């Protein structure tokens with residue numbers, strides 16, 4: 001195919017995680033012709049709902065069961081995500097999560113409530129000194145340690161934040177954790193969706209005005225007369241505007257030709273990984289009382305996330321987010337069984353996957369601001385969880401603002 005008759009669209013979005021899909025929905029709603037290219041056979045990326053229907057025949061008990069292997073909870077402060085869902089008329093389908101707490105797991109297996117780990121006296125002394133301090137330029141350890149006291153940080157907050165982030169939290173930028181955002185009061189405070197959070201993203205795609213192509217991994221990007229030429233195994237496409245909605249290491253590779261300086265910078269953004277083990281049990285098997293999740297303290301896992309907030313009639317599910325490279329499969333099964341008070345033979349279904357996330361440091365938001373300044377007038381947007389915070393809401397917010405920037409570019 002020559003350069004002239006190459007398929008050309010207004011915008012190509014690379015990656016169909018939440019960042020790519022919110023961008024694509026917004027571009028398409030503005031009347032642009034949009035193609036989304038996704039490397040895998042599903043939407044979601046870090047949002048990965050494992051369905052037993054793939055292992056069990058339809059109609060058999062448990063065929064309707066799903067368990068989150070990645071992200072598990074969305075909040076009504078995720079406005080740009082909820083706006084996209086409203087566009088598709090699917091807001092009423094949100095599944096509220098039952099209010100359940102988190103417990104810490106001690107090395108001896110005993111469970112402890114978070115409040116038991118809080119020294120109230122130390123918190124009362126520290127709070128007046130810490131409360132007015134600015135977050136920018138401070139790490140999580142510095143800012144939250146200043147707020148509640150170093151001992152409280154070490155005992156309570158460090159393991160809790162590591163459980164949230166599936167990685168050590170100390171050096172993480174404080175300004176990227178728990179930002180206040182307006183809430184959509186008509187939506188449940190915490191929710192999932194039929195089929196899990198991946199079902200929510202699938203709802204953004206069903207009947208959407210953009211064209212989503214699966215198993216269309218992009219291997220390279222170059223400049224061309226129209227704007228950008230994007231290479232896949234199935235051939236090349238061209239677009240006037242390009243949105244990269246891939247993990248930071250993939251973005252570094254794809255930018256190497258069109259923005260080599262930014263690509264070199266992105267290559268140095270660190271990533272972390274964690275090993276998820278999902279296990280499914282008959283509902284009555286484990287004596288563990290219903291709980292949203294467990295927090296590991298110096299354990300082989302950062303956290304255990306459960307299906308209990310959206311209970312199922314006959315099954316319970318638990319996803320252990322293990323630290324990378326510590327345990328083999330058999331040792332993970334044994335550790336999971338010990339925590340749940342069962343034996344590995346009690347697990348009806350087991351699934352493993354690797355999750356990857358950025359591991360930003362305190363200087364990270366300033367580096368992103370410098371990249372944004374360089375791209376301000378370019379028909380190219382970087383969206384994803386390394387640019388504005390890790391949460392689904394942070395990703396959706398970044399996707400919306402960057403898509404709006406492209407839509408507003410003169411001559412776009």
Ligand SMILES: Cc1cc2nc3c(=O)[nH]c(=O)nc-3n(C[C@H](O)[C@H](O)[C@H](O)COP(=O)(O)OP(=O)(O)OC[C@H]3O[C@@H](n4cnc5c(N)ncnc54)[C@H](O)[C@@H]3O)c2cc1C
Pocket residue numbers: 014015016017018019020037038039040042043044045046047069070071072073074166216217218219245246247250321355356357383384385390391392393395
């Ligand atoms: C274990 C875990 C638990 C979490 N829990 C929560 C939670 O409860 N609540 C919350 O708000 N957030 C949570 N998060 C964070 C949140 O899920 C992620 O930060 C967010 O979903 C990232 O979305 P994204 O679209 O930016 O990137 P990703 O989800 O990484 O999506 C990137 C997509 O790009 C595709 N891709 C990559 N390279 C190419 C290529 N060359 N060509 C085409 N496609 C490509 C990938 O296949 C993928 O689909 C969690 C994350 C993890 C890992």
